[in-house]
Amino acid sequence: xxxxxxxxxxxxxxxxxxxxxxxxxxxxxxxxxxxxxxxxxxxxxxxxxxxxxxxxxxxxxxxxxxxxxxxxxxxxxxxxxxxxxxxxxxxxxxxxxxxxxxxxxxxxxxxxxxxxxxxxxxxxxxxxxxxxxxxxxxxxxxxxxxxxxxxxxxxxxxxxxxxxxxxxxxxxxxxxxxxxxxxxxxxxxxxxxxxxxxxxxxxxxxxxxxxxxxxxxxxxxxxxxxxxxxxxxxxxxxxxxxxxxxxxxxxxxxxxxxxxxxxxxxxxxxxxxxxxxxxxxxxxxxxxxxxxxxxxxxxxxxxxxxxxxxxxxxxxxxxxxxxxxxxxxxxxxxxxxxxxxxxxxxxxxxxxxxxxxxxxxxxxxxxxxxxxxxxxxxxxxxxxxxxxxxxxxxxxxxxxxxxxxxxxxxxxxxxxxxxxxxxxxxxxxxxxxxxxxxxxxxxxx
Amino acid sequence: xxxxxxxxxxxxxxxxxxxxxxxxxxxxxxxxxxxxxxxxxxxxxxxxxxxxxxxxxxxxxxxxxxxxxxxxxxxxxxxxxxxxxxxxxxxxxxxxxxxxxxxxxxxxxxxxxxxxxxxxxxxxxxxxxxxxxxxxxxxxxxxxxxxxxxxxxxxxxxxxxxxxxxxxxxxxxxxxxxxxxxxxxxxxxxxxxxxxxxxxxxxxxxxxxxxxxxxxxxxxxxxxxxxxxxxxxxxxxxxxxxxxxxxxxxxxxxxxxxxxxxxxxxxxxxxxxxxxxxxxxxxxxxxxxxxxxxxxxxxxxxxxxxxxxxxxxxxxxxxxx
Numbered sequence: 001x002x003x004x005x006x007x008x009x010x011x012x013x014x015x016x017x018x019x020x021x022x023x024x025x026x027x028x029x030x031x032x033x034x035x036x037x038x039x040x041x042x043x044x045x046x047x048x049x050x051x052x053x054x055x056x057x058x059x060x061x062x063x064x065x066x067x068x069x070x071x072x073x074x075x076x077x078x079x080x081x082x083x084x085x086x087x088x089x090x091x092x093x094x095x096x097x098x099x100x101x102x103x104x105x106x107x108x109x110x111x112x113x114x115x116x117x118x119x120x121x122x123x124x125x126x127x128x129x130x131x132x133x134x135x136x137x138x139x140x141x142x143x144x145x146x147x148x149x150x151x152x153x154x155x156x157x158x159x160x161x162x163x164x165x166x167x168x169x170x171x172x173x174x175x176x177x178x179x180x181x182x183x184x185x186x187x188x189x190x191x192x193x194x195x196x197x198x199x200x201x202x203x204x205x206x207x208x209x210x211x212x213x214x215x216x217x218x219x220x221x222x223x224x225x226x227x228x229x230x231x232x233x234x235x236x237x238x239x240x241x242x243x244x245x246x247x248x249x250x251x252x253x254x255x256x257x258x259x260x261x262x263x264x265x266x267x268x269x270x271x272x273x274x275x276x277x278x279x280x281x282x283x284x285x286x287x288x289x290x291x292x293x294x295x296x297x298x299x300x301x302x303x304x305x306x307x308x309x310x311x312x313x314x315x316x317x318x319x320x321x322x323x324x325x326x327x328x329x330x331x332x333x334x335x336x337x338x339x340x341x342x343x344x345x346x347x348x349x350x351x352x353x354x355x356x357x358x359x360x361x362x363x364x365x366x367x368x369x370x371x372x373x374x375x376x377x378x379x380x381x382x383x384x385x386x387x388x389x390x391x392x393x394x395x396x397x398x399x400x401x402x403x404x405x406x407x408x409x410x411x412x413x414x415x416x417x418x419x420x421x422x423x424x425x426x427x428x429x430x431x432x433x434x435x436x437x438x439x440x441x442x443x444x445x
Numbered sequence: 446x447x448x449x450x451x452x453x454x455x456x457x458x459x460x461x462x463x464x465x466x467x468x469x470x471x472x473x474x475x476x477x478x479x480x481x482x483x484x485x486x487x488x489x490x491x492x493x494x495x496x497x498x499x500x501x502x503x504x505x506x507x508x509x510x511x512x513x514x515x516x517x518x519x520x521x522x523x524x525x526x527x528x529x530x531x532x533x534x535x536x537x538x539x540x541x542x543x544x545x546x547x548x549x550x551x552x553x554x555x556x557x558x559x560x561x562x563x564x565x566x567x568x569x570x571x572x573x574x575x576x577x578x579x580x581x582x583x584x585x586x587x588x589x590x591x592x593x594x595x596x597x598x599x600x601x602x603x604x605x606x607x608x609x610x611x612x613x614x615x616x617x618x619x620x621x622x623x624x625x626x627x628x629x630x631x632x633x634x635x636x637x638x639x640x641x642x643x644x645x646x647x648x649x650x651x652x653x654x655x656x657x658x659x660x661x662x663x664x665x666x667x668x669x670x671x672x673x674x675x676x677x678x679x680x681x682x683x684x685x686x687x688x689x690x691x692x693x694x695x696x697x698x699x700x701x702x703x704x705x706x707x708x709x710x711x712x713x714x715x716x717x718x719x720x721x722x723x724x725x726x727x728x729x730x731x732x733x734x735x736x737x738x739x740x741x742x743x744x745x746x747x748x749x750x751x752x753x754x755x756x757x758x759x760x761x762x763x764x765x766x
Contacts, residue, residue: 142726144695164766170695170726171646266685269720 012061014083016076019050023352026050027075037065053352063087144170152177232317243379248420251374254432258390258410260442273364274335276387279438281305281327284360287431291359293380294422308358308378309338311345319345320378322358362387375417382422386415449627452620454594456485458601461631463493470497472508473525482527483620505535512556513543521555521605529560530574543610544585553608563616563654563702567746570738575703580612581680588679590614592656594625596677599634616654636678638686644672647764648694650713652676655700662756669764679709687713688721695726698759700751705733727766732759
């Protein structure tokens, strides 16, 4: 940003931000402010899109918007001026269409409370609402009560407590849910394990506090008209179609016994996906032909494993954040990274560098109990592993003396889609056998 | 299948093992002609002879050291400490020699050390201790602590047949107070916890004599459904069973007869804090002996040892939380 002083006001340029080292340009998707609007520092002024990531541009300073330089749907290079904001006394003069905001003593009204004073000048800042929990509930809750409430979407402020000092005990909450107090009591059956295998393999998390409401007069985010595909859907469609047209896609499956993973998983508090990721990395080390790119006739085998994890954004589509140098991470490390990337993917908080450079991808859509799929390769990679539901099945097991018996084991079917241009079926089968072996032995993980 | 006392169950296990396996021998102070301070080995010397039922000098270091040597060359010695308190004299042989032999030299040391432990009978500071925590802290040693006659027998079989050094904590106060049906013949009790009573509102975790204290304290408590988990094995600790109880009950009282600091229950509390946090609906509550020697005076001893009233009060407080 640069600024130029006049005798009454400074004009500050808002520029296209550098979103990652490999990003050179971005497209303005929507403006949230209009010329003449008074804005606060860090308030979102426009939305931009770079390749796959959509993000928001915050205002660098408080002031009044004097000029919008780049119209919607225009692509500009990093560093180019998007808009200009006037600060200082000149800003007051420039803001002719609105009543002067009570900023004579700005030191007394920083941040969110300034926002509150602007809308309801008589009210005091509400700290109960500013704590990020979204409600004014000052009671404290035990870990199990918070967990159950989160799983059932219960607002704990509504739950009567019978513990000491009106504390909400576990049985109070369970009784409340049983009486239908939970808004979505059917969403997660009480006491059940949360689903292991969803594309975003985590419990639903509390909705993050919403950013300040867009200021009045802001242009609403352009919603697609009925029948029109969203920008992300169009991009996903193009990628998928191009992959199927480019690659000679074959799919091979193998069945794996997840008993050891299941018991280890509980110990670590990690998801099964982290173990599958770790086993995949170990198998890629043994079969590096699959950790590669095929671009036209150029085949590049990679040493480092940059592991893509497909994350569902619900109705909004799908994104594949990449765990760079995944081979350096333990199961715990992978679990932490997957969780972080998935959460930020859903919050729109990924940087473009975090969705680039993948050398192999895992997809994990088992939330609804599906057991097999034929995933589409993420170009220019040459393989993608599909991990679906873990289901208890009767299987034949042999004891140390070789006697067969039938046992109940948590089983899963792993599917590998691979590019027959780059490799042959024997390698795919060996790779899957290796993943299976690592999962069942859980050594070196 | 006749009911046996806890003490008779221990005798029966020793006798069965001596009969079943020539490699088994027992060593200790006054265990031969005298039959042992508590008469666990009464009559053994006439059946098995002084070669396999060895009276030793009053030197715990010598008893355990000799047993380690015998174990390394293929025997399965069972050492009796007359009182568990006296094992401090054999500490180095057990902790540094037996416990680390496999790590250092790859040699198995299948010895069992019987430790008559616990108070409640005015034995004073040298005859009432619960020293299991000392050995939980030392790698390479397993520790079991039966609370019933059946487990007293089954766990002793398991201990003797285990390839590692095992401390077998036998609670003196239970010797003749506890009686129960015990299956005949050799059976090995797994080194896992046992649900002594199942419940859903609160779990009391205990082992040894405190299991009985916990059961009595929570027999009829405000209609609450109280689980009692008997650990049975302290090393290895049955972490899955503990976390499973915590997940179902969400409130936990841990009872130790040992001095509070770094007791087995402290390790259980740490486990729950680390891995059961999201299942908790209240603070983890401990009831243990304060960090003082055990007094001779009967009223003073009763004041420091966890008793039914203290455990019941702790449960009531936590239920109301």
